Amino acid sequence: QVQLQESGPGLVKPLGTLSLTCAVSGDSISSSHWWSWVRQPPGKGLEWIGEIYESGSTNYNPSLKSRVTILVDKSKNQFSLKLSSVTAADTAVYYCATSPGQYYFDYWGQGTLVTVSS
Amino acid sequence: QSALTQPPSASGSPGQSVTISCTGTSSDVGGYNYVSWYQQHPGKVPKLMIYEVSKRPSGVPDRFSGSKSGNTASLTVSGLQAEDEADYYCSSYAGSIPFVFGTGTKVTVL
Numbered sequence: 001q002v003q004l005q006e007s008g009p010g011l012v013k014p015l016g017t018l019s020l021t022c023a024v025s026g027d028s029i030s031s032s033h034w035w036s037w038v039r040q041p042p043g044k045g046l047e048w049i050g051e052i053y054e055s056g057s058t059n060y061n062p063s064l065k066s067r068v069t070i071l072v073d074k075s076k077n078q079f080s081l082k083l084s085s086v087t088a089a090d091t092a093v094y095y096c097a098t099s100p101g102q103y104y105f106d107y108w109g110q111g112t113l114v115t116v117s118s
Numbered sequence: 119q120s121a122l123t124q125p126p127s128a129s130g131s132p133g134q135s136v137t138i139s140c141t142g143t144s145s146d147v148g149g150y151n152y153v154s155w156y157q158q159h160p161g162k163v164p165k166l167m168i169y170e171v172s173k174r175p176s177g178v179p180d181r182f183s184g185s186k187s188g189n190t191a192s193l194t195v196s197g198l199q200a201e202d203e204a205d206y207y208c209s210s211y212a213g214s215i216p217f218v219f220g221t222g223t224k225v226t227v228l
Contacts, residue, residue: 013129023224036217046156046164046209046219048218049167051217059215063119073135101216102217103152103162103169104154104170108164108165111163
């Protein structure tokens, strides 16, 4: 059973960079899965941010593409998210999730709330 | 790429059925058989209920079923139970954008 755990600062200043890491256990990040980030603003719906394959190939949501970087660290079996120039609109619960073949998410992390505020 | 359209709310009495629609375009829902549905209880993690339009993961009750016609996918919950009260989100593959989520539907068990 795959387990995902997000970690990172819960508070980020406006115009700063949000940085999160997702630790993967129970599976190798080099398995044939895509690894994604999804966010959910308080009281709102889900938004896919982007994904990465173990090869380093990435796909990003066009609405966030200019500000997002997702990287994989095979040595630590984890992947990360960086979102730059954040504003209050980026306040959300951030989930990491995995998908076999890009078509659905079968495992999710518990989520971590990131608040953008000075 | 816009979010897929779902009704904000749906409801039914225990034992009844409720159907939630998820409307997209020929570039997403209508173009691929890769629609999935997620259940999310308040404060909890989304849970996969249906994938590839109508397939159920192991452990999901057969009261949950999915279908698709044209650009609209549907999730039906039969024999409603109190624990089915939750938010439901659809998602579709959209080619260059692997995941587009729906706007979400709050299901209330009366």
